[in-house]
Amino acid sequence: xxxxxxxxxxxxxxxxxxxxxxxxxxxxxxxxxxxxxxxxxxxxxxxxxxxxxxxxxxxxxxxxxxxxxxxxxxxxxxxxxxxxxxxxxxxxxxxxxxxxxxxxxxxxxxxxxxxxxxxxxxxxxxxxxxxxxxxxxxxxxxxxxxxxxxxxxxxxxxxxxxxxxxxxxxxxxxxxxxxxxxxxxxxxxxxxxxxxxxxxxxxxxxxxxxxxxxxxxxxxxxxxxxxxxxxxxxxxxxxxxxxxxxxxxxxxxxxxxxxxxxxxxxxxxxxxxxxxxxxxxxxx
Numbered sequence: 417x418x419x420x421x422x423x424x425x426x427x428x429x430x431x432x433x434x435x436x437x438x439x440x441x442x443x444x445x446x447x448x449x450x451x452x453x454x455x456x457x458x459x460x461x462x463x464x465x466x467x468x469x470x471x472x473x474x475x476x477x478x479x480x481x482x483x484x485x486x487x488x489x490x491x492x493x494x495x496x497x498x499x500x501x502x503x504x505x506x507x508x509x510x511x512x513x514x515x516x517x518x519x520x521x522x523x524x525x526x527x528x529x530x531x532x533x534x535x536x537x538x539x540x541x542x543x544x545x546x547x548x549x550x551x552x553x554x555x556x557x558x559x560x561x562x563x564x565x566x567x568x569x570x571x572x573x574x575x576x577x578x579x580x581x582x583x584x585x586x587x588x589x590x591x592x593x594x595x596x597x598x599x600x601x602x603x604x605x606x607x608x609x610x611x612x613x614x615x616x617x618x619x620x621x622x623x624x625x626x627x628x629x630x631x632x633x634x635x636x637x638x639x640x641x642x643x644x645x646x647x648x649x650x651x652x653x654x655x656x657x658x659x660x661x662x663x664x665x666x667x668x669x670x671x672x673x674x675x676x677x678x679x680x681x682x683x684x685x686x687x688x689x690x691x692x693x694x695x696x697x698x699x700x
Contacts, residue, residue: 437508442470442521442539451524451532462501463493464522470536472543473520475508479550481515485557485699486548487588488519488540492564492675495526495533495607499677503563503590506678514693517548523569528610530617537573538582545581557699559586559632563677564645565604567592568623571653574634575626586699587634588692591642591674594649595622601645624652633663635695637688639672667691 453468476482491503498504500522508518523536541558549556562570567589577583593601596609596618609617619625634657636650650666657664669684676682 437505438474438476440472440474440543442472442536442543447524447532447539448535449529449532451527451529453525453527462499463497464500465493465497465525467498467522467525470524470539471522472540473505473508473522474548475505475512475518475520476548476550477512477515477517482517482550483515484549484551484555485515485559485696486517486519486544487511487559487561488521488537488544488584490521490523490533490537490560490562490566490569492562492566492590492677494601494603495565495568496603497525498522498566499563499675502677502679503566503675507561510678510689514696516696517544519544519548526608528607530608530621533569533608534572534576537569538577541573541577541582541584557585559588560584561588561590562592563590564675565593565601565607568594568604568608568621571623572621574632575623575628576620583630584632586632589634589636589650589653590677591638591645592636592649592653593645594624594653597622599646599648599652601649624649624656627653627656627660627662629660629662631657631660631662633699634665635692636664636666637669637692638667639669639674639676641671642674644674665695 458465491498491500493499504520508520511518521540524532526532544558560570560573574587593604596605638650654666
């Protein structure tokens with residue numbers, strides 16, 4: 417009886433330890449750019465807006481299964497809010513179960529201060545590369561993942577890094593906004609660049625035009641019937657990756673629309689996770 421009780425208690429401790437999160441303030445001092453947002457942060461059903469104080473929510477796996485990989489996760493929300501539950505915490509917990517550290521980034525919303533989200537993502541990558549290896553730090557891989565507008569941020573980080581300390585090792589993009597051109601998501605574009613952006617800004621943040629041979633290997637996952645962010649965003653990014661000899665994988669599911677994230681009611685939820693799991697297992 418005592419043995420069974422001890423095993424039961426141990427299993428509870430193991431599960432609670434695996435799901436535990438560490439909350440880290442992103443900037444010890446003031447960030448480079450102020451986004452001009454004041455007032456209290458708003459959380460409505462795990463959709464966070466009015467973000468001016470960025471944080472990281474870090475989900476580390478049990479050391480015994482730790483693969484020495486971390487993923488900085490950028491939730492979507494059109495650059496006006498963050499869908500931090502099914503496009504953040506839930507994905508981090510799934511990665512954690514695979515032996516991968518999930519880092520949910522509660523990034524500052526741009527409020528038309530276009531450099532702010534990228535500043536936060538690059539700082540999170542720096543932090544991960546410096547602090548999240550529990551084994552051989554030289555072998556640590558740090559990737560980025562993003563959903564919708566968070567996919568735009570992740571692809572921006574994958575194409576606009578300013579050195580090895582901010583370059584992701586790989587990218588996972590779910591139904592991402594990629595372009596600021598013809599096929600853009602207008603709300604994301606307006607919130608990031610304003611109503612009348614310059615031609616230079618449109619080009620700079622159209623990430624399909626910014627890919628080089630140094631852009632990290634990428635997987636894209638989306639639905640063909642996405643009426644919010646046209647599939648051409650992912651298709652153009654995939655084609656540009658291939659033109660630059662960057663390893664790229666893309667899965668377009670027949671249906672599902674936009675914003676499914678980790679929701680189990682997505683028709684292809686199980687298949688999607690299996691495909692992504694295999695891709696992550698094959699990371700070199």
